[in-house]
Amino acid sequence: MHVLEVNHLMKSFGTVQAVQGVSFQVKQGEVFTIIGPNGAGKTTTLEMIEGLVPPDQGEIKFGELNWKKNGDAIKKKIGVQPQLSAMFDLLTPSEHLQLFASFYDKNRPEEEILKTVNLTEHKDKQVRNLSGGQRQRLAIGLAMIGDPEIIFLDEPTTGLDPQARRNLWDIILRLKNLDKTIILTTHYMDEAEQLSDRVCIIDQGEIVTIDQPDSLIKRLTVEREVRLSFLEHEEAAINSEKILNKLTVVSRIDRDSTELKIWTEDPEYTLLELFNYTKQQNYQVDQISIREMSLEDVFIEFTGKEWRD
Amino acid sequence: MNQFKQMFLMHLKMTFREKQAWFWGLFFPVILMVIFMLIFADSDDEFEASVAVVEENPNEVSTAISDQIEVIPVLNVDHQLESQSEAEQLIKDQDVTAAIVLPQSEEDSDVLFLVNAEDEQSTTTQVVSGVLSNIVQQMNLQVVGASETYAVDFQTVTTGEHELSYQDFLLTGLIALAVAQGGLFGMIDLVDMRRKGLIKRLRMTPVNMSLFGLSDMMMRLLFSVIQIFVLALIGVFLFNATLHINILGLVVLFIVGALSFNAIGYFISSFSKTTEAYMGVANIFSFLMMFLSGIFFPIEMMPEWLHPVAHVLPLTYFAEGLRDTMVYSIGIESSAVWFHIGVMALWGIVAYIIGSWLYRRNSIVATR
Numbered sequence: 001m002h003v004l005e006v007n008h009l010m011k012s013f014g015t016v017q018a019v020q021g022v023s024f025q026v027k028q029g030e031v032f033t034i035i036g037p038n039g040a041g042k043t044t045t046l047e048m049i050e051g052l053v054p055p056d057q058g059e060i061k062f063g064e065l066n067w068k069k070n071g072d073a074i075k076k077k078i079g080v081q082p083q084l085s086a087m088f089d090l091l092t093p094s095e096h097l098q099l100f101a102s103f104y105d106k107n108r109p110e111e112e113i114l115k116t117v118n119l120t121e122h123k124d125k126q127v128r129n130l131s132g133g134q135r136q137r138l139a140i141g142l143a144m145i146g147d148p149e150i151i152f153l154d155e156p157t158t159g160l161d162p163q164a165r166r167n168l169w170d171i172i173l174r175l176k177n178l179d180k181t182i183i184l185t186t187h188y189m190d191e192a193e194q195l196s197d198r199v200c201i202i203d204q205g206e207i208v209t210i211d212q213p214d215s216l217i218k219r220l221t222v223e224r225e226v227r228l229s230f231l232e233h234e235e236a237a238i239n240s241e242k243i244l245n246k247l248t249v250v251s252r253i254d255r256d257s258t259e260l261k262i263w264t265e266d267p268e269y270t271l272l273e274l275f276n277y278t279k280q281q282n283y284q285v286d287q288i289s290i291r292e293m294s295l296e297d298v299f300i301e302f303t304g305k306e307w308r309d
Numbered sequence: 310m311n312q313f314k315q316m317f318l319m320h321l322k323m324t325f326r327e328k329q330a331w332f333w334g335l336f337f338p339v340i341l342m343v344i345f346m347l348i349f350a351d352s353d354d355e356f357e358a359s360v361a362v363v364e365e366n367p368n369e370v371s372t373a374i375s376d377q378i379e380v381i382p383v384l385n386v387d388h389q390l391e392s393q394s395e396a397e398q399l400i401k402d403q404d405v406t407a408a409i410v411l412p413q414s415e416e417d418s419d420v421l422f423l424v425n426a427e428d429e430q431s432t433t434t435q436v437v438s439g440v441l442s443n444i445v446q447q448m449n450l451q452v453v454g455a456s457e458t459y460a461v462d463f464q465t466v467t468t469g470e471h472e473l474s475y476q477d478f479l480l481t482g483l484i485a486l487a488v489a490q491g492g493l494f495g496m497i498d499l500v501d502m503r504r505k506g507l508i509k510r511l512r513m514t515p516v517n518m519s520l521f522g523l524s525d526m527m528m529r530l531l532f533s534v535i536q537i538f539v540l541a542l543i544g545v546f547l548f549n550a551t552l553h554i555n556i557l558g559l560v561v562l563f564i565v566g567a568l569s570f571n572a573i574g575y576f577i578s579s580f581s582k583t584t585e586a587y588m589g590v591a592n593i594f595s596f597l598m599m600f601l602s603g604i605f606f607p608i609e610m611m612p613e614w615l616h617p618v619a620h621v622l623p624l625t626y627f628a629e630g631l632r633d634t635m636v637y638s639i640g641i642e643s644s645a646v647w648f649h650i651g652v653m654a655l656w657g658i659v660a661y662i663i664g665s666w667l668y669r670r671n672s673i674v675a676t677r
Contacts, residue, residue: 050513075515082513086506090326091319102315103516126326146514 002063003028003150003181004049009058011044018044020205021058026150031172031182033196035189035298041205042185043083046154049183050080062150076104079148083155085139089128093119093138096127097145104146117141117171133164140171150181158187169194189298193217201302208302216298223251224267228274228288229259236283243277244270258286312517316524323498324528333494334532335539338487342540345479345605346548358433361388361408363396370448371411374420377444378409384440393421400425407437420445477551477636480544482604484635485628487536488563489598492570493591495529496578500587503578526571533567541635551636558633558640565650566627569657573623576664598624623656 004026011019019041026032036042047053049060051067051074060067062074087096094110101107114120117137122130130138136156143151153172157165172195175182186192192199193213201208201216209216230236237258244250244262249270254261264270267290278285324330362378364371378384387405390396396408400423410421422441424434502508511521544550574591581587601615602608602624608616619625630649633639639646 052509052513072515075513078513080513082506082510084506086502086510088319088323088507090323095319095322099315099319100514102312103514 001028002026004183005059005061006045006049007059007061009045009048009060010056011041011048011053012056017205019048019055022202022205022207023058024200024207024210026181026183028149028181029176029179030197031176031184031195032198032200033184033186033192034200034202035186035192036202036208040202042202043154044205045202046152046183046185050078050152051075076146077149079143079146079151081139081143081151081153081156083158085135085142087127087135087138090126092124092126093130093134093141094123096138096142100142100145106147107145108147110145113141113144116144116174118167133160133167136160136164137168137171140168144175148180150183151175153182153184155185155187157191165191201298219301223263223265225291226262226264226267226270226289227260227291228262229286231284231286232258234258236278236281239281240274240277240283244274247273313520313524316521317527320525320528321531324532330532334487334491334536338483338490338536338540339543341486342479342483342543343547345483346476346544349475349479358406358437359385359387359404360437361390361396361399361405362386363390363393363408363410365391365393365410366413368412368415370415371413374409374411374444374448377447378441381440381444384437393423396423406433409441473632473636474551476544476548478607478632479605480540480548480550480552481631481635482628483544484537484540485566485602485624485631486599486604487540488533488567489570489624489627490595491529491533491536492567492572493574493577493595494588495571496574497584497587497591498525499575499578500581500584504583526568529571530564530567533563537563553636553638555634555638555640558643558646559631559635561641562627562630562634562646562650565657566623566630566653569623569653569660570627572657572661572664576660576667579664579667598622601625603628623653626650626652 002025006025007023009019009022010017022041022045024032034042034045044053048055048058051071054067062070062077065074065077067074091099093114097110097113101110111120114123117140119134119137119141122134127135127138136159140153140156143153156172157168160168169191172182172184176195184192184195196213198210199213199216200210211219230240234257237255237260241253241255241260244253244260247264247270249266250262250264252263262270271288275285360378362375364375379386388396388399390399390408393408393410396405396410399405400408403425406424408423410423412419420441422438424437499508511518541550541552545552573594577587577590577594581590597618598604601611601619602622603619604624608619608625611619626649630646630653633643633646633649641647
């Protein structure tokens with residue numbers, strides 16, 4: 001059953017066509033992720049669905065409810081974490097939760113939310129004294145306090161350090177276990193891959209594709225860029241290059257002195273073969289990295305265009 | 310109900326945690342009051358001048374005049390001297406304001422009045438010489454055995470049954486100013502909340518925004534009540550202000566006044582995009598009112614051409630109304646009080662309507 005249905009949404013600001021005919025459906029209990037570069041229309045789309053911006057054209061349905069007739073009923077069913085989470089600087093997380101709880105008919109318990117977003121220790125600190133990550137987690141807590149059926153998270157991990165990002169992923173997965181429907185936007189492909197049931201790629205106000213993350217990745221060129229450098233002389237790099245060139249999965253190698261850049265369809269197999277050789281030759285590998293597949297790669301693959309950030 | 314309680318608590322906590330609110334709402338008006346009281350509150354005490362009386366050669370006439378001078382409360386006879394030169398020295402040293410040299414003999418009827426040349430035009434000199442002329446005149450009349458045909462009868466006239474001292478005037482004026490500024494500057498929160506996106510954030514929830522506004526108002530009223538109490542207590546106990554309060558009149562006037570100034574603040578917030586812009590406009594308005602609404606000195610002291618301005622500003626009516634209800638004990642049965650309330654209410658309603666219209670036109674807070 002679809003808890004949210006969006007049909008042919010259109011929105012323009014002056015001469016700028018921000019959203020041009022976006023349509024999708026979201027199922028109960030699904031994590032639905034919208035990705036796209038800045039200015040692609042992600043936030044505008046979300047704000048229309050959240051009832052903040054009226055669409056020029058198109059239709060938004062929460063089951064049988066729509067904004068024109070059932071505004072209040074919808075607001076009781078949804079929880080929103082906006083991109084910039086505005087808060088009362090002089091109030092504590094605990095006070096925020098109590099205040100927001102009073103807006104809704106039903107609530108989740110304050111302690112449970114504080115625990116979920118790891119703020120129990122900081123519940124009595126004024127918000128102006130919280131770190132960026134703590135504020136972001138409180139914003140997510142506030143989106144959950146009314147026990148909503150659908151939760152909107154707009155770039156919840158942007159600007160967070162890796163540890164804080166992992167914590168947020170845990171929170172999102174916990175929400176999913178509670179059978180909540182989550183609509184997420186993000187800049188990070190790994191995040192979309194980890195969390196989403198389906199991913200919607202949006203660019204210049206239009207949907208490029210909607211699919212499960214696995215299928216999207218399968219549809220991507222599987223080639224990855226591996227970089228490594230040797231501790232000793234150039235000879236190690238030159239000899240390794242020769243060995244790697246014999247592998248069919250490797251499509252291209254760039255060498256700069258002791259440094260190698262390898263494009264391969266199977267990084268694991270390529271590295272295994274390479275390490276067998278270097279161990280046998282007693283070459284010492286200094287640094288090694290596999291570049292994360294980013295939204296940029298997906299984007300370029302699906303649109304054939306440069307990334308605009 | 311819980312929603313209102315939570316919102317009220319929120320506003321309460323934020324106000325109490327905001328040091329600025331304490332400073333501008335309480336500390337600043339208290340300081341203003343103390344300074345003005347210390348400078349001006351004595352000025353309506355009895356006028357006094359210290360004089361020296363020179364009686365070189367006591368005789369009947371000189372004793373009679375000297376007795377007259379002693380009973381006049383305005384003149385403090387600090388020195389009884391026997392030579393004019395001593396008196397001249399005291400005047401040069403400015404130990405006394407003036408010296409009165411009494412007649413040398415019964416035949417010599419001249420009374421000499423000595424003052425420092427620097428003070429020749431001063432009010433004190435004028436008053437003392439006036440008093441002295443009066444005494445001499447009286448003596449002259451006595452000598453010829455005539456009685457006064459014309460007399461000046463002096464009486465003070467006040468609006469109510471109690472007299473308005475400068476303490477009372479300043480105290481009520483400052484209370485009016487503090488409450489007015491609370492409203493004028495208070496709406497900066499709204500601009501700040503809008504700028505930070507808090508209004509937008511709240512609108513993503515099923516919150517009742519009118520309850521939100523109402524709880525904010527209630528909090529402001531409470532804060533103003535605290536202002537009134539603190540200022541009134543300081544005024545009464547430290548500066549001997551005398552208040553005769555008509556409770557019902559005061560409550561009605563206070564509520565209408567506080568709401569009206571809040572409405573004016575709301576109006577300013579409707580076209581101020583930043584907190585700086587808001588403060589600028591609120592400051593101009595506040596300064597205009599502070600000096601043109603009869604807070605520190607009566608409107609009558611201002612040049613004639615400024616009077617129409619004073620009679621337009623809402624603070625004039627708030628201050629006047631507070632004087633009526635807090636000093637003269639005039640209640641809502643008085644048409645003057647209703648007139649004050651009416652002018653303020655008109656300001657409030659017009660400001661609120663234009664403010665709401667601007668909000669809606671700029672769709673800053675669209676209603677859905």
